Amino acid sequence: MKHDSGFDLPQGTLDLLILKVVAHGPIHGYAIAQRIRQMSRNALEVQQGSLYPALHRLEYKKYLNADWKLTETGREARFYRLTSRGKAHLESETASWERLTEIVGLILQGSPGEA
Amino acid sequence: MKHDSGFDLPQGTLDLLILKVVAHGPIHGYAIAQRIRQMSRNALEVQQGSLYPALHRLEYKKYLNADWKLTETGREARFYRLTSRGKAHLESETASWERLTEIVGLILQGSPGEA
DNA sequence: CGCCTATATGTAGAAGAATAAGGTATGAAG
């Protein structure tokens, strides 16, 4: 099944979104993808082949840690939590993102003669 | 020499910036990089190893075309112009970028219970 | 003249991440 809103995430953005979602409290991978889809009003569809490698990456880098627990529906799932390292990283990456969008916005609106 | 503002561009963003800069009128590669650096107040340093492949890519995709001319300082340089295809692409990519930043912004500001 | 810097173009190799496409397993619903 293809996603309706042909819309690719630029490389690097996914980690930021995941960290932010996890920052709200312990949550498992599948639910992270659902949450991102919801919050973007179906505009962003996180593929599983992007999601799980990203989670492993973030865990390896000590931004997240995880353990197996039962979901409310009685299934095994891996619940992720933000580490303090992860929290710091989230904050700095958020700042970078905001700075980047500011700069890109500047250029996209810029007139020819702009300094 | 390293650039001071360690700051990687998300994939796809460079093409957008290049197209936008070229949209202002014929310009050669080296000047594009300078322009982006200026307009970002030295925050964005486009590496040559990113710039030229990007230009070739955009030319191959018919978003740009180019020919050799003399610069004001009397040097051979490849001046790029936006094609009509490129103009259309720039517009749709700009819209995508704005939509993306909107959505990411939504998620980054979102409270835990957000729909 | 020789040297350095800025201009101007390019390539090669490696790294990194997203995608496409597959696989495993369970609970609930029909």
Next chain:
DNA sequence: CTTCATACCTTATTCTTCTACATATAGGCG
């Protein structure tokens, strides 16, 4: 008992970016 949604995972491919290197010319300076 079959199908669907949940929930995890991997592999191969593709694309873009970065680092680093390579080439060449114009202008300034000693």
